Amino acid sequence: MTLPLPVATALATAMCADGATQLGSRLLLIKGRSVEHYGLRRPRMSADIDILLQPVEAEQFVYCLEELGWKTRRGPERPEGARGHSVSLFHQAWPCDIDVHWEFPGFLEPASAVFDELWSRRVTIDVGNQPVAIPDYEGAALILALHSLRSTEDQARHARELDQLIDAVGAQDQAAALRALADATGCRHTAAPFLEQVGVITPPLPQPVPDALADWYAMTEAGGRLTAANLRAIRRLPWRRRPAAYARLAWQSEADYRLVHPETPTGWWPAFRGRLERVAEGLKAAVQARRTRDLVAKGHHPTRSRPPGGTSSGRDGEGGMS
Amino acid sequence: MTVVAFAQRLAVVRSESRAWVLNLGALHTEPSPLVLEGAALEIWDRIDGSATVADIVEDLAHGLPSEAREQVSRDVPAFIDALVERGVVVWGSSVK
Numbered sequence: 001m002t003l004p005l006p007v008a009t010a011l012a013t014a015m016c017a018d019g020a021t022q023l024g025s026r027l028l029l030i031k032g033r034s035v036e037h038y039g040l041r042r043p044r045m046s047a048d049i050d051i052l053l054q055p056v057e058a059e060q061f062v063y064c065l066e067e068l069g070w071k072t073r074r075g076p077e078r079p080e081g082a083r084g085h086s087v088s089l090f091h092q093a094w095p096c097d098i099d100v101h102w103e104f105p106g107f108l109e110p111a112s113a114v115f116d117e118l119w120s121r122r123v124t125i126d127v128g129n130q131p132v133a134i135p136d137y138e139g140a141a142l143i144l145a146l147h148s149l150r151s152t153e154d155q156a157r158h159a160r161e162l163d164q165l166i167d168a169v170g171a172q173d174q175a176a177a178l179r180a181l182a183d184a185t186g187c188r189h190t191a192a193p194f195l196e197q198v199g200v201i202t203p204p205l206p207q208p209v210p211d212a213l214a215d216w217y218a219m220t221e222a223g224g225r226l227t228a229a230n231l232r233a234i235r236r237l238p239w240r241r242r243p244a245a246y247a248r249l250a251w252q253s254e255a256d257y258r259l260v261h262p263e264t265p266t267g268w269w270p271a272f273r274g275r276l277e278r279v280a281e282g283l284k285a286a287v288q289a290r291r292t293r294d295l296v297a298k299g300h301h302p303t304r305s306r307p308p309g310g311t312s313s314g315r316d317g318e319g320g321m322s
Numbered sequence: 323m324t325v326v327a328f329a330q331r332l333a334v335v336r337s338e339s340r341a342w343v344l345n346l347g348a349l350h351t352e353p354s355p356l357v358l359e360g361a362a363l364e365i366w367d368r369i370d371g372s373a374t375v376a377d378i379v380e381d382l383a384h385g386l387p388s389e390a391r392e393q394v395s396r397d398v399p400a401f402i403d404a405l406v407e408r409g410v411v412v413w414g415s416s417v418k
Binding site: 003007010011018019091129130 | 337
């Protein structure tokens with residue numbers, strides 16, 4: 001009998017929470033049920049669960065899931081040295097994925113400090129008959145905001161969710177608490193388009209602008225076609241190796257392309273054409289990223305003027321290079 | 323008195339007509355959840371840590387014709403034994 005998706009996600013959540021307890025690890029359920037718990041997003045069917053662990057504990061946790069038959073879902077190729085921020089695991093008997101995060105893009109303080117801060121404010125809910133830790137209201141709101149902002153321009157759903165979040169949080173008087181958590185986790189600027197809408201003023205950009213913040217702007221302005229991890233990894237390479245790394249990132253192998261675009265018809269031509277289009281998009285994104293970095297270096301706040309909701313072309317999945 | 327109780331590390335999701343039970347302590351051998359419905363769910367719902375097998379049989383057989391009562395008195399212990407074997411239910415003791 002097929003396991004219904006809502007049942008599977010609840011059981012998988014309970015399994016992960018219990019597994020972390022057995023390992024002596026700390027685990028937070030993020031996005032999904034955790035934001036719905038606070039009414040920050042309308043309930044919708046999720047095909048995965050997202051959990052956040054301390055970076056040093058995530059690897060062992062993934063290993064334990066693999067011992068239970070869960071397999072790492074292969075993602076597109078990353079530049080040398082790019083670790084990403086999460087890994088997806090699937091199991092042939094389960095209809096849902098488990099996304100294990102060890103950092104969350106947009107929080108610019110060290111991942112371990114961010115986790116400690118979120119953990120210190122955790123709330124426990126019951127999922128599948130097991131106690132499961134989730135971030136508090138402010139933590140859940142900031143995570144959802146950063147998640148939506150990361151690809152708002154490309155994804156209509158994320159834009160809608162950001163609008164819903166602003167409506168939900170705006171009705172509360174949470175500005176001071178949100179500002180405090182945003183300061184502690186380093187997202188005053190990255191979450192600014194959300195925070196400003198709920199009454200938190202954005203401070204001037206620090207000068208010089210930290211690389212991590214410049215990467216965030218480059219990534220969000222490029223509509224999710226670049227990721228901070230990839231930019232970071234390429235920047236660490238010697239100059240002479242960077243062009244090849246950018247080229248590899250833009251010109252995916254056919255297998256990698258089909259991973260992100262499983263809807264592509266069979267045959268070499270549809271995939272080849274799609275890969276060419278991707279190179280063109282990548283070039284546009286790189287130019288946009290460069291322009292954004294220049295703007296930011298001059299002290300401009302590139303996302304300040306963006307209206308909530310942004311624009312959307314509704315192309316899900318392009319931001320799969322985590 | 324030997325009573326029937328749930329194992330400690332269970333993940334359980336309920337709908338109106340089904341229960342999905344995952345034994346978190348035995349994932350290496352039972353990686354998928356057990357699905358309970360119909361009579362199995364009726365029995366599951368009567369396990370509360372204080373009822374004995376005889377209590378559950380009596381409750382389920384109450385008001386049934388004798389042939390059906392006999393069937394219940396055979397099926398319930400067998401099903402509970404199967405649950406114990408899968409580790410989702412344990413035997414306990416109670417002062418009744």
